Amino acid sequence: MTVPNVVNVLLSGIVGSTAYGLAREGSDVDRLGIFATPTEQLHGLHRYTESHVTTHPDRTLHEAAKWCRLALGGNPTVMELVWIPDELYEVRTPLGDELIGLRSAFLSAKKVRDAYLGYATQQFRRLEARGDGSFSADTRKRTAKHARHLKRLCHQGLELYTTGRLTIRVEDPEAYHDFGERVAADSAAARPLLAECEAAFDEKHSVLPDRPDEAVVETWLLGVRARFYTRGSEQ
Missing domain, CATH: 3.30.460 (Beta Polymerase; domain 2)
Structure with missing residues:
Protein backbone atom coordinates (compact mmCIF):
# COMPACT_ATOMS: atom_id res chain seq x y z
CA MET A 1 0.00 0.00 0.00
CA LEU A 107 -0.20 -6.42 28.17
CA SER A 108 -1.08 -6.12 31.83
CA ALA A 109 -4.16 -7.31 33.68
CA LYS A 110 -5.32 -3.95 35.04
CA LYS A 111 -4.75 -2.01 31.82
CA VAL A 112 -6.60 -4.57 29.70
CA ARG A 113 -9.51 -4.73 32.13
CA ASP A 114 -9.78 -0.97 32.47
CA ALA A 115 -9.42 -0.28 28.75
CA TYR A 116 -11.78 -2.90 27.33
CA LEU A 117 -14.41 -2.59 30.04
CA GLY A 118 -14.04 1.19 29.93
CA TYR A 119 -14.56 1.32 26.17
CA ALA A 120 -17.55 -1.04 26.44
CA THR A 121 -19.07 1.20 29.11
CA GLN A 122 -18.57 4.24 26.87
CA GLN A 123 -20.49 2.48 24.12
CA PHE A 124 -23.30 1.69 26.56
CA ARG A 125 -23.51 5.34 27.68
CA ARG A 126 -23.89 6.36 24.05
CA LEU A 127 -26.69 3.85 23.66
CA GLU A 128 -28.47 5.06 26.80
CA ALA A 129 -28.31 8.65 25.57
CA ARG A 130 -30.30 7.71 22.48
CA GLY A 131 -33.35 6.52 24.38
CA ASP A 132 -36.00 4.05 23.25
CA GLY A 133 -35.24 3.65 19.55
CA SER A 134 -37.67 6.31 18.29
CA PHE A 135 -35.11 8.13 16.19
CA SER A 136 -33.98 8.44 12.58
CA ALA A 137 -32.84 5.50 10.48
CA ASP A 138 -29.31 6.91 10.40
CA THR A 139 -29.17 7.21 14.19
CA ARG A 140 -30.59 3.71 14.52
CA LYS A 141 -27.81 2.44 12.26
CA ARG A 142 -25.14 4.13 14.40
CA THR A 143 -26.77 2.76 17.55
CA ALA A 144 -26.64 -0.79 16.20
CA LYS A 145 -22.96 -0.26 15.35
CA HIS A 146 -22.16 0.92 18.87
CA ALA A 147 -23.99 -2.09 20.28
CA ARG A 148 -21.88 -4.45 18.14
CA HIS A 149 -18.77 -2.70 19.42
CA LEU A 150 -19.94 -3.16 23.00
CA LYS A 151 -20.45 -6.90 22.50
CA ARG A 152 -17.11 -7.29 20.72
CA LEU A 153 -15.17 -5.36 23.35
CA CYS A 154 -16.64 -7.50 26.11
CA HIS A 155 -15.80 -10.74 24.31
CA GLN A 156 -12.32 -9.75 23.13
CA GLY A 157 -11.39 -8.08 26.40
CA LEU A 158 -12.26 -11.16 28.43
CA GLU A 159 -10.37 -13.39 26.00
CA LEU A 160 -7.25 -11.23 26.24
CA TYR A 161 -7.58 -10.97 30.04
CA THR A 162 -7.97 -14.70 30.62
CA THR A 163 -5.78 -16.22 27.86
CA GLY A 164 -3.28 -13.54 26.85
CA ARG A 165 -4.36 -13.85 23.23
CA LEU A 166 -6.70 -11.79 21.05
CA THR A 167 -8.86 -13.23 18.27
CA ILE A 168 -9.83 -10.38 15.98
CA ARG A 169 -12.40 -12.13 13.78
CA VAL A 170 -15.60 -12.80 15.72
CA GLU A 171 -16.98 -16.32 15.83
CA ASP A 172 -20.62 -15.62 14.93
CA PRO A 173 -21.05 -12.34 13.01
CA GLU A 174 -24.83 -12.72 12.70
CA ALA A 175 -25.19 -12.87 16.47
CA TYR A 176 -23.48 -9.47 16.65
CA HIS A 177 -25.75 -7.99 14.00
CA ASP A 178 -28.83 -9.41 15.72
CA PHE A 179 -27.68 -7.95 19.03
CA GLY A 180 -27.17 -4.58 17.38
CA GLU A 181 -30.71 -4.56 16.01
CA ARG A 182 -32.20 -5.51 19.39
CA VAL A 183 -30.32 -2.71 21.12
CA ALA A 184 -31.23 -0.22 18.39
CA ALA A 185 -34.88 -0.96 19.21
CA ASP A 186 -34.34 -0.77 22.97
CA SER A 187 -31.04 0.43 24.46
CA ALA A 188 -31.82 -1.35 27.75
CA ALA A 189 -31.20 -4.65 25.94
CA ALA A 190 -27.47 -3.95 26.23
CA ARG A 191 -27.46 -3.62 30.00
CA PRO A 192 -27.42 -7.39 30.84
CA LEU A 193 -24.42 -7.99 28.58
CA LEU A 194 -22.43 -5.17 30.17
CA ALA A 195 -23.33 -6.43 33.65
CA GLU A 196 -22.23 -9.96 32.72
CA CYS A 197 -18.98 -8.58 31.35
CA GLU A 198 -18.26 -6.63 34.54
CA ALA A 199 -18.99 -9.69 36.68
CA ALA A 200 -16.79 -11.93 34.53
CA PHE A 201 -13.83 -9.56 34.82
CA ASP A 202 -14.32 -9.59 38.60
CA GLU A 203 -14.59 -13.37 38.84
CA LYS A 204 -12.10 -14.68 36.30
CA HIS A 205 -8.37 -15.07 36.84
CA SER A 206 -6.07 -13.23 34.48
CA VAL A 207 -2.95 -14.83 33.01
CA LEU A 208 -1.52 -11.36 32.38
CA PRO A 209 1.17 -9.78 34.55
CA ASP A 210 0.54 -6.87 36.87
CA ARG A 211 2.63 -4.58 34.68
CA PRO A 212 3.61 -4.56 31.00
Whole structure:
Protein backbone atom coordinates (compact mmCIF):
# COMPACT_ATOMS: atom_id res chain seq x y z
CA MET A 1 0.00 0.00 0.00
CA THR A 2 1.28 3.47 -0.85
CA VAL A 3 0.65 6.01 1.91
CA PRO A 4 0.65 9.61 0.59
CA ASN A 5 2.95 12.07 2.39
CA VAL A 6 4.06 9.54 5.03
CA VAL A 7 7.35 7.69 4.81
CA ASN A 8 8.92 5.06 7.04
CA VAL A 9 5.72 3.05 7.52
CA LEU A 10 6.69 0.05 9.65
CA LEU A 11 3.41 -1.83 9.82
CA SER A 12 -0.03 -1.22 8.35
CA GLY A 13 -3.14 -3.27 7.82
CA ILE A 14 -6.91 -3.46 7.60
CA VAL A 15 -8.72 -3.30 10.93
CA GLY A 16 -12.27 -2.54 12.06
CA SER A 17 -15.41 -4.24 10.77
CA THR A 18 -13.59 -5.94 7.88
CA ALA A 19 -11.12 -7.55 10.26
CA TYR A 20 -13.89 -8.52 12.70
CA GLY A 21 -15.90 -10.19 9.94
CA LEU A 22 -18.77 -7.77 10.57
CA ALA A 23 -18.54 -5.75 7.35
CA ARG A 24 -21.55 -5.60 5.06
CA GLU A 25 -22.15 -3.91 1.74
CA GLY A 26 -21.25 -0.26 2.05
CA SER A 27 -19.11 -0.68 5.16
CA ASP A 28 -16.00 1.49 5.39
CA VAL A 29 -12.59 -0.15 5.14
CA ASP A 30 -10.46 1.10 8.03
CA ARG A 31 -6.67 1.01 7.98
CA LEU A 32 -4.27 1.45 10.88
CA GLY A 33 -0.50 1.71 10.84
CA ILE A 34 2.73 2.77 12.51
CA PHE A 35 5.43 5.02 11.08
CA ALA A 36 8.82 6.23 12.30
CA THR A 37 9.85 9.87 12.35
CA PRO A 38 13.49 10.34 11.26
CA THR A 39 15.36 10.46 14.56
CA GLU A 40 17.03 13.82 14.00
CA GLN A 41 13.63 15.46 13.62
CA LEU A 42 12.73 14.42 17.17
CA HIS A 43 15.34 16.87 18.48
CA GLY A 44 14.70 19.79 16.15
CA LEU A 45 12.98 23.11 16.68
CA HIS A 46 9.61 22.10 15.29
CA ARG A 47 7.25 19.59 16.89
CA TYR A 48 6.82 16.45 14.82
CA THR A 49 3.44 15.03 13.85
CA GLU A 50 2.40 12.11 16.05
CA SER A 51 -0.56 10.94 13.95
CA HIS A 52 -1.79 11.22 10.37
CA VAL A 53 -5.53 10.68 9.94
CA THR A 54 -7.37 10.69 6.62
CA THR A 55 -10.88 9.89 5.42
CA HIS A 56 -11.81 8.47 2.03
CA PRO A 57 -9.83 6.31 2.50
CA ASP A 58 -10.13 5.91 6.27
CA ARG A 59 -6.58 5.60 7.53
CA THR A 60 -4.83 6.34 10.81
CA LEU A 61 -1.06 6.22 11.17
CA HIS A 62 0.58 6.71 14.58
CA GLU A 63 4.23 7.54 15.15
CA ALA A 64 6.03 4.61 16.77
CA ALA A 65 6.38 6.17 20.23
CA LYS A 66 2.73 7.25 20.34
CA TRP A 67 1.55 3.82 19.25
CA CYS A 68 3.63 2.22 21.99
CA ARG A 69 2.24 4.54 24.64
CA LEU A 70 -1.34 3.82 23.56
CA ALA A 71 -0.72 0.08 23.45
CA LEU A 72 0.91 0.08 26.89
CA GLY A 73 -2.26 1.74 28.14
CA GLY A 74 -4.31 -1.17 26.80
CA ASN A 75 -5.99 0.82 24.02
CA PRO A 76 -8.15 -1.77 22.18
CA THR A 77 -8.09 0.07 18.85
CA VAL A 78 -4.32 0.27 18.46
CA MET A 79 -3.75 -3.24 19.83
CA GLU A 80 -5.72 -4.72 16.94
CA LEU A 81 -2.84 -3.98 14.59
CA VAL A 82 -0.51 -6.60 16.06
CA TRP A 83 -3.19 -9.32 16.26
CA ILE A 84 -4.92 -9.16 12.85
CA PRO A 85 -4.67 -12.19 10.51
CA ASP A 86 -1.58 -12.20 8.29
CA GLU A 87 -3.57 -11.64 5.11
CA LEU A 88 -4.81 -8.26 6.36
CA TYR A 89 -1.35 -6.70 6.58
CA GLU A 90 -0.57 -4.36 3.68
CA VAL A 91 2.83 -3.11 4.88
CA ARG A 92 4.98 -5.41 6.97
CA THR A 93 8.66 -4.58 7.51
CA PRO A 94 11.26 -6.37 9.67
CA LEU A 95 10.68 -3.84 12.46
CA GLY A 96 6.95 -4.43 12.13
CA ASP A 97 7.51 -8.17 12.44
CA GLU A 98 9.55 -7.56 15.58
CA LEU A 99 6.68 -5.57 17.05
CA ILE A 100 4.20 -8.37 16.33
CA GLY A 101 6.60 -10.78 18.01
CA LEU A 102 6.66 -8.80 21.25
CA ARG A 103 2.96 -7.90 21.37
CA SER A 104 2.47 -9.70 24.68
CA ALA A 105 4.97 -7.33 26.32
CA PHE A 106 2.38 -4.55 26.09
CA LEU A 107 -0.20 -6.42 28.17
CA SER A 108 -1.08 -6.12 31.83
CA ALA A 109 -4.16 -7.31 33.68
CA LYS A 110 -5.32 -3.95 35.04
CA LYS A 111 -4.75 -2.01 31.82
CA VAL A 112 -6.60 -4.57 29.70
CA ARG A 113 -9.51 -4.73 32.13
CA ASP A 114 -9.78 -0.97 32.47
CA ALA A 115 -9.42 -0.28 28.75
CA TYR A 116 -11.78 -2.90 27.33
CA LEU A 117 -14.41 -2.59 30.04
CA GLY A 118 -14.04 1.19 29.93
CA TYR A 119 -14.56 1.32 26.17
CA ALA A 120 -17.55 -1.04 26.44
CA THR A 121 -19.07 1.20 29.11
CA GLN A 122 -18.57 4.24 26.87
CA GLN A 123 -20.49 2.48 24.12
CA PHE A 124 -23.30 1.69 26.56
CA ARG A 125 -23.51 5.34 27.68
CA ARG A 126 -23.89 6.36 24.05
CA LEU A 127 -26.69 3.85 23.66
CA GLU A 128 -28.47 5.06 26.80
CA ALA A 129 -28.31 8.65 25.57
CA ARG A 130 -30.30 7.71 22.48
CA GLY A 131 -33.35 6.52 24.38
CA ASP A 132 -36.00 4.05 23.25
CA GLY A 133 -35.24 3.65 19.55
CA SER A 134 -37.67 6.31 18.29
CA PHE A 135 -35.11 8.13 16.19
CA SER A 136 -33.98 8.44 12.58
CA ALA A 137 -32.84 5.50 10.48
CA ASP A 138 -29.31 6.91 10.40
CA THR A 139 -29.17 7.21 14.19
CA ARG A 140 -30.59 3.71 14.52
CA LYS A 141 -27.81 2.44 12.26
CA ARG A 142 -25.14 4.13 14.40
CA THR A 143 -26.77 2.76 17.55
CA ALA A 144 -26.64 -0.79 16.20
CA LYS A 145 -22.96 -0.26 15.35
CA HIS A 146 -22.16 0.92 18.87
CA ALA A 147 -23.99 -2.09 20.28
CA ARG A 148 -21.88 -4.45 18.14
CA HIS A 149 -18.77 -2.70 19.42
CA LEU A 150 -19.94 -3.16 23.00
CA LYS A 151 -20.45 -6.90 22.50
CA ARG A 152 -17.11 -7.29 20.72
CA LEU A 153 -15.17 -5.36 23.35
CA CYS A 154 -16.64 -7.50 26.11
CA HIS A 155 -15.80 -10.74 24.31
CA GLN A 156 -12.32 -9.75 23.13
CA GLY A 157 -11.39 -8.08 26.40
CA LEU A 158 -12.26 -11.16 28.43
CA GLU A 159 -10.37 -13.39 26.00
CA LEU A 160 -7.25 -11.23 26.24
CA TYR A 161 -7.58 -10.97 30.04
CA THR A 162 -7.97 -14.70 30.62
CA THR A 163 -5.78 -16.22 27.86
CA GLY A 164 -3.28 -13.54 26.85
CA ARG A 165 -4.36 -13.85 23.23
CA LEU A 166 -6.70 -11.79 21.05
CA THR A 167 -8.86 -13.23 18.27
CA ILE A 168 -9.83 -10.38 15.98
CA ARG A 169 -12.40 -12.13 13.78
CA VAL A 170 -15.60 -12.80 15.72
CA GLU A 171 -16.98 -16.32 15.83
CA ASP A 172 -20.62 -15.62 14.93
CA PRO A 173 -21.05 -12.34 13.01
CA GLU A 174 -24.83 -12.72 12.70
CA ALA A 175 -25.19 -12.87 16.47
CA TYR A 176 -23.48 -9.47 16.65
CA HIS A 177 -25.75 -7.99 14.00
CA ASP A 178 -28.83 -9.41 15.72
CA PHE A 179 -27.68 -7.95 19.03
CA GLY A 180 -27.17 -4.58 17.38
CA GLU A 181 -30.71 -4.56 16.01
CA ARG A 182 -32.20 -5.51 19.39
CA VAL A 183 -30.32 -2.71 21.12
CA ALA A 184 -31.23 -0.22 18.39
CA ALA A 185 -34.88 -0.96 19.21
CA ASP A 186 -34.34 -0.77 22.97
CA SER A 187 -31.04 0.43 24.46
CA ALA A 188 -31.82 -1.35 27.75
CA ALA A 189 -31.20 -4.65 25.94
CA ALA A 190 -27.47 -3.95 26.23
CA ARG A 191 -27.46 -3.62 30.00
CA PRO A 192 -27.42 -7.39 30.84
CA LEU A 193 -24.42 -7.99 28.58
CA LEU A 194 -22.43 -5.17 30.17
CA ALA A 195 -23.33 -6.43 33.65
CA GLU A 196 -22.23 -9.96 32.72
CA CYS A 197 -18.98 -8.58 31.35
CA GLU A 198 -18.26 -6.63 34.54
CA ALA A 199 -18.99 -9.69 36.68
CA ALA A 200 -16.79 -11.93 34.53
CA PHE A 201 -13.83 -9.56 34.82
CA ASP A 202 -14.32 -9.59 38.60
CA GLU A 203 -14.59 -13.37 38.84
CA LYS A 204 -12.10 -14.68 36.30
CA HIS A 205 -8.37 -15.07 36.84
CA SER A 206 -6.07 -13.23 34.48
CA VAL A 207 -2.95 -14.83 33.01
CA LEU A 208 -1.52 -11.36 32.38
CA PRO A 209 1.17 -9.78 34.55
CA ASP A 210 0.54 -6.87 36.87
CA ARG A 211 2.63 -4.58 34.68
CA PRO A 212 3.61 -4.56 31.00
CA ASP A 213 7.24 -5.24 30.08
CA GLU A 214 8.24 -1.68 29.29
CA ALA A 215 11.93 -2.61 29.03
CA VAL A 216 11.21 -4.85 26.03
CA VAL A 217 9.10 -2.15 24.40
CA GLU A 218 11.78 0.47 25.03
CA THR A 219 14.43 -1.74 23.44
CA TRP A 220 12.31 -2.07 20.30
CA LEU A 221 11.66 1.67 20.13
CA LEU A 222 15.35 2.49 20.55
CA GLY A 223 16.03 0.08 17.69
CA VAL A 224 13.61 2.09 15.56
CA ARG A 225 15.41 5.31 16.49
CA ALA A 226 18.78 3.78 15.62
CA ARG A 227 17.47 2.54 12.26
CA PHE A 228 16.22 6.01 11.29
CA TYR A 229 19.04 8.06 12.79
CA THR A 230 20.38 9.41 9.48
CA ARG A 231 18.41 12.38 8.19
CA GLY A 232 16.17 11.43 5.30
CA SER A 233 16.58 7.69 5.87
CA GLU A 234 13.65 5.58 4.73
CA GLN A 235 12.57 1.96 5.15
